[in-house]
Amino acid sequence: MFKASFKSYLSGVAALLLMSQALVAKAELPDFTGLVEAASPAVVNISTTQKLPDRGVAQSQMPDLEGLPPMLREFLERGMPQQGPNAPKGRQREAQSLGSGFIISDDGYVLTNNHVVADADEILVRMPDRSELKATLIGADPRTDVALLKIDGKNLPTVKIGNSEALKVGEWVLAIGSPFGFDHSATSGIVSAKGRSLPNESYVPFIQTDVAINPGNSGGPLFNLKGEVVGINSQIFTRSGGFMGLSFAIPIDVAMDVANQLKTDGKVSRGWLGVVIQEVNKDLAESFGLDKPAGALVAQVLDNGPAAAGGLKVGDVILSLNGQPIVMSADLPHLVGAMKSGSKVKLEVAREGQRKTLELTVGALPAEGEEMSMGGAEEGVERSSNRLGVKVVELTAEQKKSLDLQGGVVIREVLDGPAALIGLRPGDVITHLNNQSIDSAKTFTEVAQQLPKNRSVSMRVLRQGRASFITFKLSE
Incomplete structure (x- = not known):
């Protein structure tokens, strides 16, 4: 009898434990129903129309429909552009796109992605009640992929703006x-990472999530559990064209700053240092005497820019800005771009094995297409060859002026050897080798002869006006 009672007791305890675990698990999962109900009225569908001239289809590009069943052939022919003298004249094709957006003010300001409305001749905003309103483009910023629209209305439903930094x-x-x-589709997930940098997106520290985002979600809001917008869904990483668990959103702090500037000034201004930077990998860290790969390596300082005026030099590794560590090189554009022109900043840099603090005044980022650039080099007279397997020539006075250089050598020929293995080409300009400035072909040869074996060595190379540091090791 005792055994039966004890077994019954154990069964009861086990049942209670299972029930409590189920309740805890259920309690930990969020309930989004109230959030969706409250926020959905302010989320809109955006469609655009772009009128394109009807270029027609060349006869040689027309598919061969001979031999197909009559009904299938008739169906395909109806969908093909008309050719020949009977085709309508002056027709225009319409390119359409679909995206999302959300209302940020009760008088009709709407945020979305720039790529949703770019080059549109007409923008329509479809409200939750299925009514459609024409929208005016107030302004757009391709660098952050943010666009601000305006629709006519009063007392419109709005979203609550949150704090993406938190x-x-x-x-x-x-x-x-x-x-x-599919309007008003809701998908959930978690924040996978913050401050992500994507190729060709230098000024947005993206929020990465595993929320299911697909074409048409672009420009839509990302909410936290308080029902506050913390981001604008902008991009997905995909190999199939659909959701793969990697979605990226523009932080709402960045988007609202852009929107306010577009609304007030019609354009966006950003901070700018006037440098070309690159990532510090393990080999570069070793060659510059750093404990670990971190910071932003200055590969190029643009003439008359803020960095040049503040004493920043090629080969400096920027370790922090106003006390905030620069872990990845992509951290620097995010921080500088958020600053106003005229702001004072303190940079901690590593230079020739020592730490220095520089104070710079941030400039204004030039408009696209107006960035300062440097020209290419021309051939000169051969002066030197060396153990790297290259023949180099000294730069002429004109070349130095066009490149804004005090010294350097240009590669005339690449022979078999280390230079060929690391991808150097004729026309490349070498300005630094093993952390030493190269002012002549003679200096280049002397430095090359003294390069250490089996240790990472850095070299600064200009190719078509773009500078970067590369590393290599000599085994003999």
């Missing part, structure tokens, strides 16, 4: 948008 990795988030045109 967002934490692992936090639950929810997206509402129109993937593939």
Whole structure:
């Protein structure tokens, strides 16, 4: 009898434990129903129309429909552009796109992505009640992929704006948008990372999530559990064209700053140092005497820019800005771009094995297409060859002036050897070798002869006006 009672007791305890675990698990999962109900009225669908001239289709590009069943052939012919003298004249094709957006003010200001409305001749905003309103483009910023629209209205539903800086990795988030045109689709996930940098996106520290985002979600809001917008869904990483668990959102702090500037000034201004930087990898860190790969390596200082005026030099590694560490080189554009022109900044740099602090005045980022650039080098007279397997020539006075250089040598010929293995080409200009400035072919040869074996050595190379540091090791 005792055994039966004890077994019954154990069964009861086990049942209670299972029930409590189920309740805890259920309690930990968020309930999004209230959030979706409250936020959805301010989320809109955006469609655009772009009128394109009808170029027609060349006869040689027309598919061969001979031999197909009559009904299938008739169907395909209806969908093909008309050719020949009976084709309508002056027709225009219409390119359409779909995206999402959200209302940020009750008088009708709407945020979305620039790529959703770029080059559009007409922008339509479809409200939750299915009514459609024409939108005016107030302004757009391709560098952050943010656009500000305006629709006519009063007392419109709006979203609550949150603080993306306070967002934490692992936090639950929810997206509402129109993937593939399905209005007000809600998907949830967590914040996977913050401050992500993407290729060709220097001024946005993206929020990475695993929220299901697909074409049509672009421009839609990303909410935290408080129902506040913390980001604008902008990009996905995909190999198939669909969701793969890597989604990226523009932080709302960045987007609202852009929107306010577009609304007030019609354009966006950003801070600028006037440098070309690159990542510090393990080999570069070793060659510059750093304990670990970190910081932003200055590969080029643009003439008359803020960095040049503040004493920043090629080969400096920027370790922090106003006390904030620069872990990845991509951290620097995010921080500088958020500053106003005229702001004072303190940079901690590593230079020739020592730490220095420089104070610079931030400039204004030039408009696209107006950035300062440097020209290419021309051939000169051969003066030197060396153990790297290159023949170099000294730069002429004209070349130095066009490149804004005090010294350097240009490669005339690449022979078999280390230079060929690391990808050097004729026309490349070498300005630094093993952390030493190269002012002549003679200096280059002397430095090359003294290069250490089996240790990372850095070399600064200009190719078509773009500078970068590369590393290599000599085995003999």
